[in-house]
Amino acid sequence: MRLATWNVNSLKARLPRVEDWIGRYEPDVLCVQETKLADDAFPLLTFQAMGYEAAHHGEGRWNGVAILSRVGLGDVRAGFIHDDDADPDLDRDARLLAATCAGVRVNTVYVPNGRSVDDDQYAYKLAWLARLRSHLETVSEPDHDVVVCGDINVAPDDRDVYDPEAFAGETHVTDAERQALADLGLSDVFRHIYDGDGMFSWWDYRAGNFHKGKGMRIDLVLASRSLAARTASVLIDRNARKGSKPSDHAPVVVDFRD
DNA sequence: ATGCCTTTCCCAGAAAGA
Numbered sequence: 713m714r715l716a717t718w719n720v721n722s723l724k725a726r727l728p729r730v731e732d733w734i735g736r737y738e739p740d741v742l743c744v745q746e747t748k749l750a751d752d753a754f755p756l757l758t759f760q761a762m763g764y765e766a767a768h769h770g771e772g773r774w775n776g777v778a779i780l781s782r783v784g785l786g787d788v789r790a791g792f793i794h795d796d797d798a799d800p801d802l803d804r805d806a807r808l809l810a811a812t813c814a815g816v817r818v819n820t821v822y823v824p825n826g827r828s829v830d831d832d833q834y835a836y837k838l839a840w841l842a843r844l845r846s847h848l849e850t851v852s853e854p855d856h857d858v859v860v861c862g863d864i865n866v867a868p869d870d871r872d873v874y875d876p877e878a879f880a881g882e883t884h885v886t887d888a889e890r891q892a893l894a895d896l897g898l899s900d901v902f903r904h905i906y907d908g909d910g911m912f913s914w915w916d917y918r919a920g921n922f923h924k925g926k927g928m929r930i931d932l933v934l935a936s937r938s939l940a941a942r943t944a945s946v947l948i949d950r951n952a953r954k955g956s957k958p959s960d961h962a963p964v965v966v967d968f969r970d
Numbered sequence: 971a972t973g974c975c976t977t978t979c980c981c982a983g984a985a986a987g988a
Contacts, residue, residue: 721987722977746987748978773978774986825988865988884988916988917975924974928988954972960987 713783713814713970715741717931718952718963719822719863719914723747723778726959727755733952734762737965740783741813743820745863747776754778769809776806777822777862783814792847802836802843810851816939816968819848821862826883834883837865841892848896857939858898863914863961864932866893868900871909872929884930898934901943901966913948914961922953933966942969 716739720726723744734742747754747770754768763782769790770776779785789810791803810819821844826837844860852858866889870876879885902911912927921927935943944967953962 725977746977825986827986827988882988914988920972920974922974923972930988950972957976960976 713741713816713968714739714965715743715816715818715859715861715933715968716963716965717743717745717820717861717863717933719745719931719959719961721746721748721959721961723749723755723776724753725957727758729952729958731758731762733949733963734764734780737949737963739965740781741816741818742780743818743861744778744780745776745820745822747778748773749776767809767811769806771806774805775822777809777820779809779811779813779818779820781811781813781818784812786812789851792843793850795846795850798843798846799839802840807840808844808847816857816859817853819858819860821860821864823863823865825865826889829881829883829886837883838888838892841866841889841896845892845896856936858936859933859939860896860898861933861964863930864893864934865930866890867928867930868893868903868932872912874910874912874926874928884928896934898936899940901933901935901940902929902946902948902964904940904943905946911948912962913964915953917960931961931964933964935968939968943967944969
């Protein structure tokens with residue numbers, strides 16, 4: 713199965729690029745973040761015409777996540793499962809969507825940014841990641857292959873930022889964020905294939921950062937152990953960051969052996 | 971060259987991104 717994830721930074725603005733990219737990479741499953749669309753504005757017919765089923769969880773101006781699949785799309789769930797002990801505010805944004813595709817429980821997430829470590833949004837980000845962990849523990853089924861993929865907004869270690877010193881004390885690289893990511897108990901499939909640094913999935917639009925190689929690897933495919941062991945290849949498609957009107961994120965493509 | 975921010979709300983500039 714070929715699974716891809718891409719923060720498109722507005723599906724409305726990016727639809728021509730997304731259509732073109734799907735045509736060339738032919739993913740079985742494509743997870744999309746930051747659609748910035750209401751559900752009734754999601755271009756379902758466009759994707760159906762390309763042979764995909766699709767589900768979208770959106771709110772309009774911000775956030776929004778989608779799953780496209782040509783290998784089945786079952787048991788779609790938007791947001792967290794109800795929990796009397798959890799803060800309902802953690803489910804206010806459209807940041808989580810799940811579906812079962814070819815036997816894999818696929819969760820796509822758009823983790824809150826955090827803004828800065830002294831901002832309320834940083835505490836919200838950590839709480840959201842903890843809520844994701846408890847949600848996954850509640851809904852997980854034994855021996856079921858699970859993927860959590862998307863814009864994780866955490867660089868797993870210092871190889872995943874262009875200059876660790878430049879990020880010292882900033883959000884995306886703190887021990888607390890990295891621990892919250894590790895606590896999900898899933899495997900970053902990229903690291904099954906590559907050990908090196910400097911391989912990024914996001915570059916700031918400003919100051920020519922893409923062209924200077926100044927990025928971060930924050931778009932991840934996390935998999936349960938048995939599925940991660942079937943990782944055949946991982947690609948971050950930097951070419952999708954080039955040219956006119958790109959997203960600031962590149963797609964990540966993973967091929968899993970059957 | 972891969973090129974110096976982009977998108978949303980909607981017409982002005984704020985908010986958000988990471």
